[in-house]
Amino acid sequence: MASGQLSRAEALACSGCRHACHVMLYADTKAQLFGRIPIKHIILVRCVCVCVCVCVCVCVCHLSYSNTHTHLYMSASLSEQAYFCVSLPQMQMRFDGLLGFPGGLVNPSEETLESGLSRELSEELGLALPISVEDHVDSCYAPPSSPSSSSRLITHFYVKKMDEEQIREVERAAASTAADHGLEVLGMVRVPLYTMKGGGGLASFLSHSFIGNARSQLVHSMLRLNLVAPGELHKALTHSLKTHAHTKQDLQAALALTQGLRKQF
Numbered sequence: 001m002a003s004g005q006l007s008r009a010e011a012l013a014c015s016g017c018r019h020a021c022h023v024m025l026y027a028d029t030k031a032q033l034f035g036r037i038p039i040k041h042i043i044l045v046r047c048v049c050v051c052v053c054v055c056v057c058v059c060v061c062h063l064s065y066s067n068t069h070t071h072l073y074m075s076a077s078l079s080e081q082a083y084f085c086v087s088l089p090q091m092q093m094r095f096d097g098l099l100g101f102p103g104g105l106v107n108p109s110e111e112t113l114e115s116g117l118s119r120e121l122s123e124e125l126g127l128a129l130p131i132s133v134e135d136h137v138d139s140c141y142a143p144p145s146s147p148s149s150s151s152r153l154i155t156h157f158y159v160k161k162m163d164e165e166q167i168r169e170v171e172r173a174a175a176s177t178a179a180d181h182g183l184e185v186l187g188m189v190r191v192p193l194y195t196m197k198g199g200g201g202l203a204s205f206l207s208h209s210f211i212g213n214a215r216s217q218l219v220h221s222m223l224r225l226n227l228v229a230p231g232e233l234h235k236a237l238t239h240s241l242k243t244h245a246h247t248k249q250d251l252q253a254a255l256a257l258t259q260g261l262r263k264q265f
C-alpha cells in the first residue's frame with residue numbers, strides 16, 4: 001500500500017475523521033466521427049467537451065460548439081503530432097472554480113460509504129447511480145486544507161466503468177435535472193486524453209487547478225487502467241509544468257492590467 005493510503009477498515013476505524021467519496025466515470029465507445037473515424041473511448045470532469053480518436057493516433061477535442069471547427073482543423077493537420085487517445089473520464093467544474101470528481105462528504109455512522117456516494121451523485125448528476133464496494137479503488141488522508149483544521153479528512157476514491165449511452169444519460173441529467181447544477185456543480189467535462197505537440201489536450205487539462213488530490217486520482221487511474229501510456233503521460237505532465245510557468249506570466253500581466261485600472265478609476 002502506498003504511503004498515506006489506508007485500508008478501507010483502517011479508514012472507517014478512524015475516530016473523528018471526516019469522509020469524502022468521489023468517483024471517476026468512464027466508458028469506451030464504438031462511435032465513429034464522420035461515420036468512419038473510430039472514437040474508441042470516452043472519461044467525464046464537471047464543463048462540455050467532446051474528445052475523438054482517429055484510428056489509434058489522432059484525437060480531436062472541442063471545448064465548446066463555437067470553436068469546433070478550429071479544433072477539427074488542427075487535428076486534421078496534426079495527425080502525427082497527437083498522442084494516443086484511449087478513453088474519456090468524467091470530472092466536474094465545482095462551485096469554487098476547481099476541477100474535481102463527482103461525490104462529496106459521507107457520514108459512515110448514518111450510511112455506508114457507497115450509499116452516501118450514490119446520494120451525492122443523485123444531487124450532482126440528477127440520477128441514481130448504484131456504487132458498490134467493488135468500485136472502490138483506494139482511501140487516503142487528504143492534505144490538510146488549513147493548518148488550523150481540526151478534523152482529518154479521508155478521501156475514498158471509486159472508479160466505475162459505464163457504457164457510452166449511460167455516460168450520455170449522465171451528461172444530459174447533470175445539465176437538466178440535477179439539483180446542484182449551476183450551484184455546487186457548474187458543469188461536467190470529459191477529460192481529453194491526448195496531448196498535441198503544442199501542448200493542447202491532456203497537458204493543458206492537467207495544468208488546470210484541481211481540488212485536493214483529484215489530479216493525482218486522475219493520473220493514477222489513467223495509469224492503472226492503462227488509459228494513457230506512461231510515456232505519454234510523462235510528456236503531458238512535463239508540458240503541463242511549462243504551461244504552468246506560462247500561466248504565471250499571463251496572470252502577472254493580467255494583474256498589472258488591473259493595477260493600472262485601479263489607479264484610473
Ligand SMILES: O=c1[nH]cnc2c1ncn2[C@H]1C[C@H](O)[C@@H](COP(=O)(O)OP(=O)(O)O)O1
Binds near residue numbers: 100101142155217
Ligand atoms: O475529486 C475529488 N478528489 C479528492 N478529494 C476531493 C474531491 N472533491 C472534493 N474533495 C475533497 C475536498 C473537499 O473539501 C471534500 C468534500 O468534498 P465536496 O465534494 O466539496 O463535498 P460536499 O459536496 O460539500 O459534500 O473532499
